[in-house]
Amino acid sequence: MTVREATELPVLRVPLVGAKACCAPSDNGSAGPSAPVVALAGVPNTGKSTLFNALTGARVTMGNWPGTTVEVARGIWKTNRAEAACECEECECGPDDGRLDLTLIDLPGAYSLDPQSPDEALTRDLLISGPAEDRPDLTVVVCDAARLAACLYLVAQLREHGVPVIVALTMLDVADKRDTALDLPALGGQLGCPVVAIDPRRRNGLDALAATVRSNLGVSAAPARPVPADADWLTLDDDRFTWIAQAMEAGVSGSGGNLTTTSDKVDRWVTAPVIGPLIFLAVMWLLFQLTTTLAAPLQDFLDGLVSGPITDAARWFFEATGMSGTWLEGLIVDGLIAGVGMLLTFVPLMALMFVALAVLEDSGYLARAAVVTDRLMRTIGLPGRAFLPLIVGYGCNVPAISGTRILPNAKHRLLTALLVPFTSCTARLTVFVMMGAVFFGPYAGTAVFGMYLASILIIIGVGLALRGTLWRGEPIEPLVIDLPAYQIPTLRLTASVTWVRLKGFLKTASGIIVATVAAVWLLQSIPAHLGESFGEVPVQDSVYGAVSSAVAPVFAPAGFGSWQSSSTLIVGFVAKEAVISSWAQTYAVAEPDDSATPGDLGSAVLATFTESSGGHPIPAALAFMIFLMAYTPCVATLAAQWREIGPRWTLFGVAMQLVVAWTLAVAVFQIGRLFW
Amino acid sequence: MSGPLSAVMAEVAAGTSSVPEMARHQGLDETVVRAALDHLIRAGRITRAALGSECATDGCAGCPVAAGCVAAGPRLISLSLAR
Numbered sequence A: 001m002t003v004r005e006a007t008e009l010p011v012l013r014v015p016l017v018g019a020k021a022c023c024a025p026s027d028n029g030s031a032g033p034s035a036p037v038v039a040l041a042g043v044p045n046t047g048k049s050t051l052f053n054a055l056t057g058a059r060v061t062m063g064n065w066p067g068t069t070v071e072v073a074r075g076i077w078k079t080n081r082a083e084a085a086c087e088c089e090e091c092e093c094g095p096d097d098g099r100l101d102l103t104l105i106d107l108p109g110a111y112s113l114d115p116q117s118p119d120e121a122l123t124r125d126l127l128i129s130g131p132a133e134d135r136p137d138l139t140v141v142v143c144d145a146a147r148l149a150a151c152l153y154l155v156a157q158l159r160e161h162g163v164p165v166i167v168a169l170t171m172l173d174v175a176d177k178r179d180t181a182l183d184l185p186a187l188g189g190q191l192g193c194p195v196v197a198i199d200p201r202r203r204n205g206l207d208a209l210a211a212t213v214r215s216n217l218g219v220s221a222a223p224a225r226p227v228p229a230d231a232d233w234l235t236l237d238d239d240r241f242t243w244i245a246q247a248m249e250a251g252v253s254g255s256g257g258n259l260t261t262t263s264d265k266v267d268r269w270v271t272a273p274v275i276g277p278l279i280f281l282a283v284m285w286l287l288f289q290l291t292t293t294l295a296a297p298l299q300d301f302l303d304g305l306v307s308g309p310i311t312d313a314a315r316w317f318f319e320a321t322g323m324s325g326t327w328l329e330g331l332i333v334d335g336l337i338a339g340v341g342m343l344l345t346f347v348p349l350m351a352l353m354f355v356a357l358a359v360l361e362d363s364g365y366l367a368r369a370a371v372v373t374d375r376l377m378r379t380i381g382l383p384g385r386a387f388l389p390l391i392v393g394y395g396c397n398v399p400a401i402s403g404t405r406i407l408p409n410a411k412h413r414l415l416t417a418l419l420v421p422f423t424s425c426t427a428r429l430t431v432f433v434m435m436g437a438v439f440f441g442p443y444a445g446t447a448v449f450g451m452y453l454a455s456i457l458i459i460i461g462v463g464l465a466l467r468g469t470l471w472r473g474e475p476i477e478p479l480v481i482d483l484p485a486y487q488i489p490t491l492r493l494t495a496s497v498t499w500v501r502l503k504g505f506l507k508t509a510s511g512i513i514v515a516t517v518a519a520v521w522l523l524q525s526i527p528a529h530l531g532e533s534f535g536e537v538p539v540q541d542s543v544y545g546a547v548s549s550a551v552a553p554v555f556a557p558a559g560f561g562s563w564q565s566s567s568t569l570i571v572g573f574v575a576k577e578a579v580i581s582s583w584a585q586t587y588a589v590a591e592p593d594d595s596a597t598p599g600d601l602g603s604a605v606l607a608t609f610t611e612s613s614g615g616h617p618i619p620a621a622l623a624f625m626i627f628l629m630a631y632t633p634c635v636a637t638l639a640a641q642w643r644e645i646g647p648r649w650t651l652f653g654v655a656m657q658l659v660v661a662w663t664l665a666v667a668v669f670q671i672g673r674l675f676w
Numbered sequence B: 001m002s003g004p005l006s007a008v009m010a011e012v013a014a015g016t017s018s019v020p021e022m023a024r025h026q027g028l029d030e031t032v033v034r035a036a037l038d039h040l041i042r043a044g045r046i047t048r049a050a051l052g053s054e055c056a057t058d059g060c061a062g063c064p065v066a067a068g069c070v071a072a073g074p075r076l077i078s079l080s081l082a083r
Helices: A048-056 A118-129 A145-160 A172-177 A184-191 A206-216 A233-251 A262-270 A275-320 A327-345 A347-363 A365-379 A384-393 A397-406 A410-422 A426-467 A491-525 A543-558 A563-574 A576-587 A600-612 A617-630 A635-672 B004-014 B019-026 B030-042 B066-071
Strands: A037-041 A060-064 A071-080 A099-106 A138-144 A165-170 A195-197 B046-051 B076-081
Touching (some): A048 A071, A048 A099, A071 A206, A138 A145, A145 A165, A145 A172, A165 A206, A184 A195, A233 B004, A275 A347, A275 A365, A275 A426, A327 A347, A327 A576, A347 A365, A347 A491, A384 A397, A384 A410, A397 A410, A397 A635, A410 A635, A426 A617, A426 A635, A491 A563, A491 A576, A543 A563, A563 A600, A563 A617, A617 A635, B004 B019, B004 B030, B030 B046
Parallel strands (some): A037 A099, A037 A138, A165 A195
Antiparallel strands (some): A060 A071, A071 A099, B046 B076
16 A cells, blocks of 8 residues: 555555445545545546546545555545535534535546456446446546547447546647647537546646536436447447547547648648659758768868878878888878778768758658658558668668568568668768769769669669569558657757767777778788788789789679779678778878869779779769669678578578679669760 | 448558548548557557667667667557458
8 A cells, every 4th residue: 555645544445436334434535435436537648647636635545456456546535515415314424514525536547448457447347347336426537638539438438338427628738739729518518428628737627627526416427328239349439439530520620630730731742642752852862962062171171181181290200200111101091090081081971961860850751751662662562661671771781680570571571681781871871972072073962862762773673573573472561650740850859869870870980990991901911922021012912902803804894893993892891881991091092182173082083983994984983883882781781681581591682782783783884884 | 330440440451651641531530540540459459560760779789870760760650450
């Protein structure tokens, strides 16, 4: 037992309802045996307990209901009325002082009288199943005005059983903020019971509730609401919800009723079957265009800082200490400073991208984008819910692979896990931005957007191909997305989400880059042929260069068959975060300090692509970006796949990704060279 | 007799993706649709699974956006008719 008052209150031992023996002591939170009993019922979180506390003050006892483990609070509700009648002879209880004390019972929250829990079972037993003499004299159903429909099912059932009911509406302030207006007389007329508006927190409306309760005590309840005879559960529930819908129509207007809100109006456009996807694409294009344009000056500034003063200072240090030209200088200056410095130049871009995505999320637009994407996938026959892990994949493929566990169908899990690597993660974004700036200048944003579009198209294409074979005849499971109302993004949440993501990206990427830079440096230092010394071999003659040169011819039909390009793709197999740093390391140059033109690294890459493509650098660059987007994302993703779908399917996925990537890259280059 | 509950079940079965869309299709109040969905879930007539941001924790260890995934994102749930 929990006693909420300093006074001694005995444990509940017998049911209060029904304990109407005359002249029993007025304890146990009871107003006395002859006092009317009023029960508070309602769905959870409607303010029922707040109302109970407001009505009873400290005159409360809490304890398990006899024979159950359900805790019930009861108390004395002192109302002002001079009718404390007792039917017993020689009654000595209840002074005729103009007050009427009621025994108030706070029943456990219940959505319906069809018990799904001991709480609901108790509510049902007390209100309709138990002996009539044990039932409350009146039941006040507390309803949240902001989610009234959800609260009225219980009212519907009570009305079917002819239980005397009063509806007490709480949360009217919340409903008012949602522009929901209530017509209480009309609502009461439709429900067939009194409706009172209250605010228990501010103690508003409690007198009106007390007056309504008093005037309804001892009065015959309205006739029970008729229900279809011998009906099955669906017919009965349909009847109840029809009644609820009619009550809502009669008594509620505004966003909680039938009027269209601004969000609804906007949603009609942004989730429309044709316009919706176009708006989604436009938003994404704008996002990439804005972020790449705004980030460019900041990137160039950081470029200049890393390749200028920082690199110069490091070289000066090595010269001053007599270590100029040593392997250590190569590792530090051409490796770590060039690699990590290159990562730093992308910090503004990633920050802006994360801010933009956080704003889209916080505003509620991304949920609409999910609806649009879901519909698109469903239209082409792919399981709609499979796109959800795919969305996560655009941030990082690793959690997206793990996220496939939420799909109940094993074949859907497998299909999604095979599609996730085609989602363009943030690590690939850095390469796209760099390539976009070098090859497409002011159209860099459009080029990056095009890669994301290509990513979606590849997912659709591969998904369709797999569905036509492995997943033929699989049922499409429905998906419902709860669209939150649009809201103005909050600075705090946006900043918080941006910082968390940026910090995570930097933490992971920097670790990968440092490790990869060291590994690449080591491989570039080991000579491929005898007769050359460690650390003093040209890169092309190192193990790194030899392996890359051996692989390079494979990419010749795609226009990027140079050892420099193939080497960075090999590094990219480990992690895409390390692609640019390994490039910088390979060329052993730095990015520019002049924002108007591609810098040394850009110039070197441009020259390499021009040479390897036979004078068609743009289609070769596009082919390279497509290949980079479609082939194996990183070893971490492979590990996640291995865990989720096993080695056989993981290897199948790797082979499929390489085939798709190479085929598309060759097609893009061979077709593109006809035009550029 | 076909009422709001049957209509909502039909919308779920048809794969309608959002509550407002269901409400529009059926000419119902959105709050009634939500109440009907909640009722069907409680009654075990349709199953509900949260999706999207609830990736397995052991898969997020190396993920740069794991924390961000939890911090924000659309609220996505999957509803399917119980078999």
